[in-house]
Amino acid sequence: MLRISKLTDYGLLATVYLAGKHGEIVSAREIAGFYHLPVPMITKVLKTLHAGGLVNSHRGVGGGYSFDADAEEVTLGNLIDALEGPWDLVECESTDDNGHATCAIRIACPSRRFMFGINRAIKGAFEQVTLGDLARGVIPAPIIDKSVLRAAQRTQ
Amino acid sequence: MLRISKLTDYGLLATVYLAGKHGEIVSAREIAGFYHLPVPMITKVLKTLHAGGLVNSHRGVGGGYSFDADAEEVTLGNLIDALEGPWDLVECESTDDNGHATCAIRIACPSRRFMFGINRAIKGAFEQVTLGDLARGVIPAPIIDKSVLRAAQRTQ
DNA sequence: ACAAAGCGTACCGATTTAGTACCATTTCGC
DNA sequence: GCGAAATGGTACTAAATCGGTACGCTTTGT
Numbered sequence: 001m002l003r004i005s006k007l008t009d010y011g012l013l014a015t016v017y018l019a020g021k022h023g024e025i026v027s028a029r030e031i032a033g034f035y036h037l038p039v040p041m042i043t044k045v046l047k048t049l050h051a052g053g054l055v056n057s058h059r060g061v062g063g064g065y066s067f068d069a070d071a072e073e074v075t076l077g078n079l080i081d082a083l084e085g086p087w088d089l090v091e092c093e094s095t096d097d098n099g100h101a102t103c104a105i106r107i108a109c110p111s112r113r114f115m116f117g118i119n120r121a122i123k124g125a126f127e128q129v130t131l132g133d134l135a136r137g138v139i140p141a142p143i144i145d146k147s148v149l150r151a152a153q154r155t156q
Numbered sequence: 157m158l159r160i161s162k163l164t165d166y167g168l169l170a171t172v173y174l175a176g177k178h179g180e181i182v183s184a185r186e187i188a189g190f191y192h193l194p195v196p197m198i199t200k201v202l203k204t205l206h207a208g209g210l211v212n213s214h215r216g217v218g219g220g221y222s223f224d225a226d227a228e229e230v231t232l233g234n235l236i237d238a239l240e241g242p243w244d245l246v247e248c249e250s251t252d253d254n255g256h257a258t259c260a261i262r263i264a265c266p267s268r269r270f271m272f273g274i275n276r277a278i279k280g281a282f283e284q285v286t287l288g289d290l291a292r293g294v295i296p297a298p299i300i301d302k303s304v305l306r307a308a309q310r311t312q
Numbered sequence: 313a314c315a316a317a318g319c320g321t322a323c324c325g326a327t328t329t330a331g332t333a334c335c336a337t338t339t340c341g342c
Numbered sequence: 343g344c345g346a347a348a349t350g351g352t353a354c355t356a357a358a359t360c361g362g363t364a365c366g367c368t369t370t371g372t
Contacts, residue, residue, distance in 0.1 A: 002243050004158050006361065009246050040363060060370025061316045087158050090165050125281055196332060216339025217347045
């Protein structure tokens with residue numbers, strides 16, 4: 001259905017909140033309260049974000065999470081990668097545990113070339129939006145540059 | 157999981173195939189055979205595409221589907237709109253049958269602004285890829301133009 | 313010691329997806 | 343006319359995913 005999961009959505013919210021209080025230690029309870037979301041949901045995504053190395057965690061009383069990195073160096077792509085795990089817009093780009101394509105007709109599939117391109121385009125778009133942009137409420141306008149297609153095609 | 161459904165995928169394949177035989181009447185059986193996909197699946201998406209006015213249908217013996225429009229005038233956005241129906245990257249942008257936002261905390265939700273932007277960015281990227289590009293196997297490279305963000309923000 | 317907070321895992325109901333089945337309708341060729 | 347080929351429309355099922363919750367463990371400040 002071409003939609004990011006709510007968990008990922010919550011993760012973006014939480015990260016933006018943390019980035020807005022750069023360096024401060026903030027509890028999951030506070031973030032959940034701010035967005036009127038269930039605490040267990042927020043804790044879940046914060047755990048994921050911490051596992052992905054995007055936020056720091058502080059255990060014990062007075063603990064919580066903090067964002068200490070440079071918001072301009074973290075991209076929406078990084079966040080979605082951490083929150084959604086490995087993903088591809090179309091399945092024939094996915095690979096199993098052994099690195100083999102899960103699509104049985106991969107070689108013969110004439111769609112592979114352009115699906116690959118679309119996939120790259122979306123990921124590229126995500127890479128060009130930084131956490132700083134999100135925190136500032138930036139509304140990006142995408143421009144597809146078709147002039148580079150030949151070079152890109154050769155890399156296929 | 158941020159993935160288009162297989163049905164949509166099949167729909168794109170079918171449309172590309174039809175566009176490659178511009179004006180010709182092609183049966184669902186032929187398209188399904190070409191891609192090694194089940195015939196009922198292809199017929200399903202072709203019905204959807206026809207309902208969306210993107211392809212023409214021809215009933216009876218010797219019938220099938222044809223693409224008669226200009227491939228440069230049909231965008232990936234048009235195709236996905238027809239195949240996926242109304243969609244939004246995040247749910248708080250969705251509306252119910254009465255046009256009301258389905259997200260209860262819509263007004264208070266601080267994420268709405270930038271989610272809206274991301275949503276627009278993805279849709280905009282899809283609008284800039286034509287069926288002709290897909291048929292040629294173009295690999296587009298997206299460029300996010302942040303310079304327009306102020307104007308866009310004011311429209312919120 | 314106690315309480316606050318994160319860590320990890322597992323579970324459940326609801327929704328969505330992928331695929332199939334069935335029958336009605338249209339149209340061509342004989 | 344009749345039958346075969348093809349689309350039109352609907353409905354169904356099994357599997358996967360999603361959203362949310364529960365529960366117990368570990369860490370740490372007071």
